[in-house]
Amino acid sequence: MALKxxxxxxEHREIELRNKPQxxxxxxxxxxxxxxxxxxxxxxxxxxIMRWALEKSDPDAWGAVDSISSQAWIEKNDGPFxxxxxQYKYPNRYPDLNPEAVLNAAIDLMxxxxxxxxxxxxxxxxxxxxxxxxxxxPFMRQFSMVNPKQFDELPFSSxxxxxxxxxxxxxxxxxxxxxxxxxxLSGDDIAPERSK
Ligand SMILES: N[C@@H](CCC(=O)N[C@@H](CS)C(=O)NCC(=O)O)C(=O)O
Numbered sequence: 001m002a003l004k005x006x007x008x009x010x011e012h013r014e015i016e017l018r019n020k021p022q023x024x025x026x027x028x029x030x031x032x033x034x035x036x037x038x039x040x041x042x043x044x045x046x047x048x049i050m051r052w053a054l055e056k057s058d059p060d061a062w063g064a065v066d067s068i069s070s071q072a073w074i075e076k077n078d079g080p081f082x083x084x085x086x087q088y089k090y091p092n093r094y095p096d097l098n099p100e101a102v103l104n105a106a107i108d109l110m111x112x113x114x115x116x117x118x119x120x121x122x123x124x125x126x127x128x129x130x131x132x133x134x135x136x137x138p139f140m141r142q143f144s145m146v147n148p149k150q151f152d153e154l155p156f157s158s159x160x161x162x163x164x165x166x167x168x169x170x171x172x173x174x175x176x177x178x179x180x181x182x183x184x185l186s187g188d189d190i191a192p193e194r195s196k
Pocket of ligand 1: 017031032033034044045046047
């Protein structure tokens with residue numbers, strides 16, 4: 001979304017996680033997506049990619065945020081909330097955990113504070129959308145999709161409204177189109193001099 005928002009054209013290579021191309025692993029051995037190769041850099045953290053894109057172009061000032069509050073939201077999201085999201089999504093992997101306790105922990109950690117913030121302003125950091133909303137909503141979207149009925153019944157109307165606005169946005173639709181996996185042609189991409 002940040003790349004599209006910044007008007008940056010990329011060659012998008014859709015990856016099958018169970019069949020990672022060699023060229024991707026050469027660029028970034030940790031083997032997670034997304035990976036961006038640009039300006040002679042290899043960026044393999046979503047936040048670094050967002051930052052790089054906004055440094056190039058930031059027409060609506062997504063980057064104009066208070067760094068302490070933005071960091072606090074992101075750390076909470078990427079750390080403990082991500083852990084709870086995994087536990088909520090894959091209860092079979094965590095047989096010792098009580099699913100209801102996991103849900104309640106996620107509510108206390110993230111949903112309640114978000115609801116409070118979003119009751120007083122339209123976005124997490126105030127009246128303007130920032131990169132922090134864009135970085136966090138995909139995690140809340142995943143959370144809402146684990147058990148949609150359960151999520152619907154939670155008393156967090158401002159979070160739901162914020163989430164729906166993001167999901168229904170033109171920008172989100174534009175980047176969520178279904179793509180076929182990129183096919184690596186026998187290593188030609190890694191060693192172009194090989195091709196005859
Ligand atoms: N901190 C990284 C996390 C990236 C990440 O874990 N991506 C997942 C997909 S959402 C992945 O590629 N997992 C590797 C795998 O499943 O093999 C980032 O924000 O870019």
